[in-house]
Amino acid sequence: MESDEGMKRCPDCGEATALSEFGRNQSLADGRARHCKPRLPGHA
């Protein structure tokens, strides 16, 4: 199994997505946007 390190669950996708797919948001605890970049299948 691969580690979950570097992954974050996107509430839009409903699954873990690589942190690299998330934009930056310094106001959040982990420094990453709450949702992944809106360019994955299923995103509006």
Ligand SMILES: [Zn+2]
């Ligand atoms: Zn997403």
